[in-house]
Amino acid sequence: MAKTKTRINPARFDHANNQIVLYKWFAEKAKNPKNKEFKIHAGYIKSFPSYKVVVREDIKINGNQEHYEGLTYDYMREFIRRFEPIETRDAVLQELDDKLFISECHSKAHRYPEIKNWFLEKYPEIVNNGMPTIKKDSEEIQETKSEELQLKKVS
Numbered sequence: 421m422a423k424t425k426t427r428i429n430p431a432r433f434d435h436a437n438n439q440i441v442l443y444k445w446f447a448e449k450a451k452n453p454k455n456k457e458f459k460i461h462a463g464y465i466k467s468f469p470s471y472k473v474v475v476r477e478d479i480k481i482n483g484n485q486e487h488y489e490g491l492t493y494d495y496m497r498e499f500i501r502r503f504e505p506i507e508t509r510d511a512v513l514q515e516l517d518d519k520l521f522i523s524e525c526h527s528k529a530h531r532y533p534e535i536k537n538w539f540l541e542k543y544p545e546i547v548n549n550g551m552p553t554i555k556k557d558s559e560e561i562q563e564t565k566s567e568e569l570q571l572k573k574v575s
Contacts, residue, residue, distance in 0.1 A: 493535070
C-alpha cells in the first residue's frame with residue numbers, strides 16, 4: 421500500500437477583501453519559473469485577476485515565554501495536598517476542581533493556560549525554584565524537593 425502524502429494548501433482566498441493570501445514558503449518557491457509552485461501561483465492569478473496577492477506573515481514566537489515541564493493537573497493536585505495548610509487544603513482543591521470544570525466549556529487551547537496561570541499566581545515559589553515555603557510557628561521552613569514534585573524549567 422502506497423503512502424499518501426499530506427498536501428497543505430499553499431494559499432487561502434479572502435473573498436471579503438479580494439485577496440489571495442500565500443504562505444511565505446510558497447511565495448518564495450513561486451518566484452522561480454522552473455518550480456511547480458510558479459505554475460500554481462499563475463493559476464491563482466488567472467482565476468482571480470482582480471485579487472491582490474498578499475504574503476502571510478510568519479507567526480512570531482515569544483522567546484521569553486517560560487515553559488514548565490511536568491506541571492500537569494495531577495501535579496497541581498498533589499502539590500496542593502502536600503504543601504497547602506490543612507485548614508485551606510480542601511477549599512483550594514475545590515477551587516482547582518471548579519476551574520477545571522469551568523474550563524471544559526473553553527477551547528482546548530485556552531484551558532490549560534488559564535489554570536496554569538492561576539496555579540503559578542497562587543504558588544509563585546514554583547516559578548522561582550520549585551521549593552515551597554511553609555510558615556510554621558512563625559518560622560519559615562523550606563520543604564525539600566521530592567523526586568516526583570521536581571519541575572524542570574524548559575527554555
